[in-house]
Amino acid sequence: GIFDAAIILGPNHTGYGSLVSLWPSGAWETPLGRVEIDEGLSSRLLKEGAGTIEADERAHMHEHSIEVQLPWLQYVYRELKIVAIAMLAQDTETAKAIGEIISKIGGNIVIIASSDFSHYEPYPVARNKDRSVIEAIINLDAQELYRRRESLDSTMCGFGPIASAIVAAKEMKAKGATLLKYATSGDTTGDFSRVVGYGSIVMK
Known part of the structure; x- marks a missing residue:
């Protein structure tokens, strides 16, 4: 099916930025064109995840784990918007919290954990x-x-993002x-x- 937005979770390899860093606005660009950030969904996640998720672009500036997913999404879903979340903290408590926050947002979304x-x-x-x-x-x-x-x-580098996706999927009734x-x-x-x-x- 067609999704309105993709929430992409990736590990933070560089150590820059916050423990959990969300890119809040604008667009990312690949050789296939621009990918718009879903600013409304990003804002809701920041509000729901206050104290856990922070608006912080630094973690993304030299990080590859999220951007490598974009060409595949662009090829299949021409107009899909994204939310980009880089996880420096990958402990069980943080992963569980992020999964639960995402599940509360709901909507016509796909969750992608990059690892x-x-x-x-x-x-x-x-x-x-x-x-x-x-x-x-x-x-x-x-x-x-x-x-x-x-x-x-x-x-494996993205165990935290994968765990968050598992938590969110179960909360959203994945079988x-x-x-x-x-x-x-x-x-x-x-x-x-x-x-x-x-x-x-x-x-x-």
Whole structure:
């Protein structure tokens, strides 16, 4: 279906900006054109999330985790507006709070959590670790995701955004999740000695 807006959650790799930083207004630009910020939805999230979510552009200036999702959205949804939230704080309490805030907003939205899985590990190691954390995501179990990430020493970067998406999805009555595709950089480059894992999962 067609959505009015996409709320994109990504990890903050740089350390700049607030603990949870929302880009409040204007537009972002890719080679495919401009993507407008949904200023009304952003304002509502800032109000609902006062004390947790802050209007702060600094976290986004050198961050890639959200912008890499935009070309795919532009290709499919020509006029879709976005809300961009970068998470420096990825602890369980913050992730839960953000998920609950988003679920209260409601509306005709899609929530996207941006993350890689394993980073630069041998293919068999990466695949086994990723399979385990993906299982927790498919079960919509945010706490288990954190447990497995820690016990496996997983290097996935966006566990907080994913946990927030799980919390929001469950609050919005999601019944489950499906893995659409899993692959590693080795599947493209042919170098399986040090790979990065990627997955696409739909919760609904």
